[in-house]
Amino acid sequence: MWIYEKKLQYPVNIKTPNAKLAKVIISQLGGPDGELAASLRYLNQRYSMPYAEVKGLLTDIGTEELAHVEMVSAILYQLTKDLSTEEIKASGFDTYFVDHTAGIYPIAASGVPFTAAYFQSKGDIITDLHENLAAEQKARTTYDNILRLADDPDVRDPIRFLREREIVHFQRFGEALRITQDKLDSKNFYACNPSFDKNCGIK
Amino acid sequence: MNLDLFDDLNGFILRERENSLPSADNDLKTNNGSAVSRFPANTPLAMAYVPFQQWSSVYGDDDAFAAGTLFPDLDLPFMNGGNTR
């Protein structure tokens, strides 16, 4: 089960509202490569995993991604608090505002709402780990792009932190894949699916 | 003559490179019971291999927090066309 701690993993203190920035950063909440997709991906995949190390890792990274959902939401909340009507109209934030005011709702920058179609839980450990490696790189590139677009140091600081976490997660998933390889017959990694088949490799 | 060496020349080169690193990098036996080496002995085709991190230096808690990782080896910031952090 989950424990909630009443603190952000890393501080978010944004002094200047900026609806234009919020419009793009929202992709890391409700977009295809965002933190919500990441946490649901890993927390769902963990059930069919055959190895203790990987069950632990998916649980723990999935949990950290929930903390990142919270951080991105905090960034969006602070960027859109106390906006004037002029700012709302001028920034193009009006199309979100009309449906959600300054409420937080998971959509992509394109306006497409969050969907489980953004992630897969394939029930095959090699496949799922490759999905996760790709997901972490996609998230990193999205954060790179946000850093290209954001000048405000108050915004850049937590974004940099979140971006670095993706690189670390990539490394850990790579290690999970190595652990998996060690448990299988290297003559043919694909002879069976250790997430489903009995007697597939060692435990 | 060990013919396996020539079947896996890249693996051989990798292993030699890894073994020439200072011992802190791959001295797993002293601090890590069932060690996983940086690269596997066999690297068959049609599979991806990520190097396995070996314990090395760590940042202090202030630097780690600012960098977003405890591990300098994983500290890989985005250098936005000349801009640093």
Add this chain to the structure above:
Amino acid sequence: MNEKQLLLNKIKKYSFALKELNLYLDTHPNCRRALALFQQYKELRDKGENEFNEKFGPLTPEQSTCTQRWNWIDDPWPWERR
């Protein structure tokens, strides 16, 4: 930063080190150096959290010790600007 923010920031740093080591240990479960560092940070973090809980209130609902009032709900919440 006031005393509350300073203490909370320290707790965040220790918690972060713990999380990093947590993920490292998930794939390196026998690494004694990581295990030792984890315990060191755990001690620092637990000490900080107890102090915070005493002076400023609970960080989780189950840490609540106040018998007059359910202070878990009190502002500020983490996403709000200081």
